[in-house]
Amino acid sequence: DGETVEDLLKNADTAMYEAKQNGRNTSRFFHRGMSEALTRTLMIHRGLTEALERGHFSLRFQPKFNRLRRSMAGAEALIRWQHPKLGDIPPLEFIPVAERTGQIVPIGNWVIGETCRHIRRWKRERMPAVKIAINLSREQLRQPDFVESVLATIDAAEVEPDWIMFEMTETVAMREAELTADVIRRFQRA
Numbered sequence: 001d002g003e004t005v006e007d008l009l010k011n012a013d014t015a016m017y018e019a020k021q022n023g024r025n026t027s028r029f030f031h032r033g034m035s036e037a038l039t040r041t042l043m044i045h046r047g048l049t050e051a052l053e054r055g056h057f058s059l060r061f062q063p064k065f066n067r068l069r070r071s072m073a074g075a076e077a078l079i080r081w082q083h084p085k086l087g088d089i090p091p092l093e094f095i096p097v098a099e100r101t102g103q104i105v106p107i108g109n110w111v112i113g114e115t116c117r118h119i120r121r122w123k124r125e126r127m128p129a130v131k132i133a134i135n136l137s138r139e140q141l142r143q144p145d146f147v148e149s150v151l152a153t154i155d156a157a158e159v160e161p162d163w164i165m166f167e168m169t170e171t172v173a174m175r176e177a178e179l180t181a182d183v184i185r186r187f188q189r190a
Contacts, residue, residue, distance in 0.1 A: 001030045014038050040086070044094050047083055048103045052110055057081055059114050061132065074131035074165070077115045079107070099137055108140045112150055115164065116157035123159070133165045138172045141179055147186040 002008035015030040017038060051057050058080050066073040081089045098104040115132055123129075140146055154161055173180050 041097060043086060044083075044089060044097045045101055045103075047086070048094065048098055048101070048107065051081055051083070052106055056083065057107070057110060057114075059111065059118065061118070064133070072130060074133060076133040076135075076167075077111055079111055099139060102139065104137045104139050105143060108137055109149065109153070112164075113153050113157070116153055116159045119159045119163050120157050129160075129163060131163060131165050133167050136166050136168045136172070138168075138176055141168070141172070141176060141183050147183060147190065151190055
């Protein structure tokens with residue numbers, strides 16, 4: 001898997017990194033595709049901070065319909081990333097990198113703030129009120145000032161809290177049951 005000592009060590013590191021990403025107590029044999037995948041992952045990791053600073057993220061709102069009423073019941077805020085060199089990077093590719101590196105917290109905060117800005121604009125344009133769902137990560141919930149930060153963002157945007165609904169995966173809710181319950185109670189008291 002390498003012609004030189006440097007190549008051999010680099011490729012062994014790449015295989016070890018791949019094994020670590022797939023859980024504990026596992027191993028991987030190096031293959032050329034790993035280098036390409038690792039290079040792309042590193043580009044994504046480096047690009048996430050730049051994406052926030054330079055406005056490469058955007059939001060799309062996926063409507064949610066009430067089938068019985070045959071009307072729109074709300075929408076879900078979905079983040080999109082247009083990388084200057086790699087093009088469109090799907091959330092399934094960059095969100096896990098952001099979660100592993102801790103970059104998900106500022107990205108999640110951006111999503112909340114940007115959603116509030118959209119709601120405020122819709123309100124100014126007298127569009128009908130719809131509840132917007134925002135996905136939360138475990139790392140956001142773990143921030144000691146998470147609830148206060150969200151409430152400050154909502155208040156600064158002059159948005160009614162009823163327009164925003166937070167969602168989390170069942171995995172997060174179950175693995176972090178006590179934390180999730182605490183965050184919910186803090187929101188209810190606010």
